[in-house]
Amino acid sequence: MPTIAETHIVNRERVQPTHANNYQSAHGGIVMKWMDEIGAMSAMRAARESCVTAQMSRVDFERPIPIGDTALIDSYAYATGRTSVRVRIEVAREEPHTGETEETTSAYATFVAVDDGKPTPVPELTAESEECKRLRETALAEEPDR
Incomplete structure (x- = not known):
């Protein structure tokens, strides 16, 4: 049985001018592409099979990621169905010089x-540690209505 910890993936993408919108920050569609790719990797680790995107819900863009910053994409699977895997995906901007x-x-x-x-x-999918149990409980409590 796969574990939540095994599905945890973190990836970084440096925001280049080719990723930017008119406001010199990462274009929302580019950010969603990165989220979809990393989320699928988490799902594949959980499913032990290839996975395709069925839906993405409640995508919240809270602030921009300026050119030159790093997009830090973090995902993990927290629940499974008969053929489906539910994944939480979070993105942060990372200042490349300080790591903030x-x-x-x-x-x-x-x-x-x-x-x-x-x-x-x-x-x-199993939650083998207290941290994984906390991640699952948080994701289940905050996920949009199913």
Whole structure:
């Protein structure tokens, strides 16, 4: 059985001018692409299968990520269904010289495990530590209505 800790992925993307909107900060669509990619990786670790995006809900853009800063994308799976994996994704801006971070964006996503293009069952996800139990409880309490 996969564990929540095994699904935790952190990735960094340096915000370049080609990622920017007219306001010299990361374009929302680019940020969502990064979130979708990292979220899918967490889902695949949970499902032990390839996964496709079924939905992304409550994407909250709280503040911009300026060009030159780093987007810090953090995701983990917190629950599974018969063929689905629910993932919490959070993004922060990171100042590259100091490492100082500030939350910018968050979302919940559901991915479906597929085998040969068809939905396939996923194993149960376990919370093996107190920290993982806390992450699961927080995600379940804050996720949008299902």
